[in-house]
Amino acid sequence: MADRNVCIVGAGMDRWGVREASIIDMAQEAAKDCFDDVPALKKDDIDGLIFASSYCGRSAFQVNAAPVVAERIGIKPTSICTRVDTLCAGGSSGIIMATGLIKAGMADVVMVSGGEKLYTPQRWETYYSEMASIDHDWDGAQGMGLPPPFFSMTAQDHMKRYGTTKEQLSAVSVKNRRNGANNPKAQFQKAVTIEEVINARAVVPPLGLFDCTPITDGCAAVILVSEDKAKELTDRPLVYIRGTAQASLHSMSMNWLGEDLSDWVHLRTAAKKAFERARVSPEDVDVAQTHDCFTISEIIEMEDLGFCRKGEGGAFVESGQNDFGGKVPVNTDGGLLSCGHPFGATGIRQAMEIFFQLQGRAINQAKDAKIGLTHNLSGLNVEHTILIYGREP
Numbered sequence: 396m397a398d399r400n401v402c403i404v405g406a407g408m409d410r411w412g413v414r415e416a417s418i419i420d421m422a423q424e425a426a427k428d429c430f431d432d433v434p435a436l437k438k439d440d441i442d443g444l445i446f447a448s449s450y451c452g453r454s455a456f457q458v459n460a461a462p463v464v465a466e467r468i469g470i471k472p473t474s475i476c477t478r479v480d481t482l483c484a485g486g487s488s489g490i491i492m493a494t495g496l497i498k499a500g501m502a503d504v505v506m507v508s509g510g511e512k513l514y515t516p517q518r519w520e521t522y523y524s525e526m527a528s529i530d531h532d533w534d535g536a537q538g539m540g541l542p543p544p545f546f547s548m549t550a551q552d553h554m555k556r557y558g559t560t561k562e563q564l565s566a567v568s569v570k571n572r573r574n575g576a577n578n579p580k581a582q583f584q585k586a587v588t589i590e591e592v593i594n595a596r597a598v599v600p601p602l603g604l605f606d607c608t609p610i611t612d613g614c615a616a617v618i619l620v621s622e623d624k625a626k627e628l629t630d631r632p633l634v635y636i637r638g639t640a641q642a643s644l645h646s647m648s649m650n651w652l653g654e655d656l657s658d659w660v661h662l663r664t665a666a667k668k669a670f671e672r673a674r675v676s677p678e679d680v681d682v683a684q685t686h687d688c689f690t691i692s693e694i695i696e697m698e699d700l701g702f703c704r705k706g707e708g709g710a711f712v713e714s715g716q717n718d719f720g721g722k723v724p725v726n727t728d729g730g731l732l733s734c735g736h737p738f739g740a741t742g743i744r745q746a747m748e749i750f751f752q753l754q755g756r757a758i759n760q761a762k763d764a765k766i767g768l769t770h771n772l773s774g775l776n777v778e779h780t781i782l783i784y785g786r787e788p
Contacts, residue, residue, distance in 0.1 A: 400622035400788040401494045401636045404629050405433030406747035409510075411613030411735045412582040418448065418455040418512040418614065419467050425508060425614040425740075426468040433618060435628045436504075438468075441618070443475040443502040445493055447485030447509030447739035451478070453524050455512040464508060474502035480739075482528050483686065484641070484773040484780040485509050486615065487742030491639045491782065493619045503621060509739030510614025521610055529775045530647050539648055542688065543607060545656075545775055547599035550691040553657035554601065556706070559694065561601050563709035565592035567690040568605040568732055570718050574759050575729020582611055582735030606690040611735030615743035617750070622788065634753045637766075637785045638673025640665040643778040657691075662699040662772070662779040669768075670701075673783035677701030680723055680783075681764040682752045684745035686772045687730040693717070696770060697725070700781075724761045727752065742780065745769035749784050 407428025409421045416424075430436065444465045452458040461478045465471070475496060481488045486509040493505040513521050526540035539545065553559045569589050575581040587605055595603040625633050642665035644652050652660040670676055677700060685700070687693040694708035702723055703711040711717060717725040728734060728748040731741060749767035751757040767784045 399498050399500065401497045401619055402622055402625035402633045403617050403636070403746065403750045404620050404625050405429050405436060405618040406616070406750050407432050408580050408615035408740070408744055408747060409613055410580055411611050411737060413514050414612035416612070418451055418457060418460070418510055419463060421510055421512070421612065421614040422464045422508055423467050425510065425616045426506070429506070429616040429618060433628055436618060438470050441470045441504045441506055442473045443493065443496065443505035444470060444472045445475060445489040445505060445507045446478045447489045447507070447743070448478060448511055449480045449482045449485060449528070449738050450511050450513060450524060453527070454515050454521065470506065475505065481778060482773045483688070483736070483738050484742055484771040484778055485739035486746070487769060487771050487780040487782055488641065490617065490619065490636070490742065490746055491641065494636050494639065497619060497621055503624060505619045506616055507619060507743060508614065508616040509743050511737035511739055512612050513610050513737060514612055533647050534775065539775060542775065543599040543602060546689040546691055547602050549656040550601050550689070552655040553691060553695065556655060556657065557709065559709035561593055562589065563694065563713045564601065564606055564690040565589045566713045567687060567693045568592045571687060571726045571730040571732040572605070574727055575733025577758055578729050578734065581729045581733045582609055583733050602689060608688045608731040608736045611737045613735060613737040613740050615740040615747060617743055617746050632754050632786055634750050635785050635788045636782060637675070637788065638669045638671070638783040639781065640668035640672065641778065641780045646777050648775060657695055659695055659699045659776070659779070662696065665779040665781050666700050669781040669783050673785070675766055675783060679766050680768045681766050682727060682749065682761040683723055683725045683768040683770070684730065684748055685725055685770040687726055687732050688736065688772070692772065693725065700770065719759070719761065727757060727759045727761060742769060742771050746782065753784060753786055
């Protein structure tokens, strides 16, 4: 029974944005959407739940959330019921863990759910809470937990080293906001022009309002099963998890490994492992979801995932090579910039989009997509997580 192929058979999410709802309410909404996506699945079939959330105990006041979520959505896990916390990579981490359990025969049907309730009555609380996402004694004490200044420095490094321009940063936002404009679950559903992005209010130059992902409430869920079980539950094309990797090579900012902040050694390390395990190369990827927490992020991700050469990310996105009709459509549902970013849910939302893409039922469909990739960076860019999905095992 060991070393089984693992498939996604269902996925769902709630409406993301500023919600007058608890994290449990949103988890229930996402679970219902997920159950509706695979009608043949009975709740009694689910023997595992992995719930991804980093701030449920702080801003939602619910610790030990997994059993609460399980009971509220009507399942009774007997193989695994736990919460994972790897911040922005929590959902992807949960999928990796569930894949391992099913491959090993330790579980058969696992729901991976995740999300955050990040908006609070006092808005400043969210930003102060982010100081807990890093080494609290060291970087946190210096105020390094707030991402915009860090990614501003990253963007400045990339601009200085490779000549990247504000117009190239803005091209990422224009594409992703356009892709999210017809996504009914996205936080922002309005396209923007390059002039609007360039002239928007500055956050931390060169990053402006449309270069930054928002604060978001929301949840998402997917169902993972063995290949044999998938064939019983659906007549849609099967979507397999082909390869995964996660690399965390430092935590404190002083131990950064690259030559500069735009040199993401840990992303290249994770990418190499994931591609080897999936037995594919960057050229084989038909559609991708990457962690566009800031516009500079997607530019560097194009480089260090191997879609273009180092230093050419700006020109790559400006020429539309990360768009439909280009080399690889990226963030086809709007990405973080449009959908929002409730940390524990993002990797699951990305998996949902790739699942729909490979089955040919995405809102913004990539043509003949057979191999898909998801990528998260986590914390103050200390961890990179990659999953590769395919129509074949």
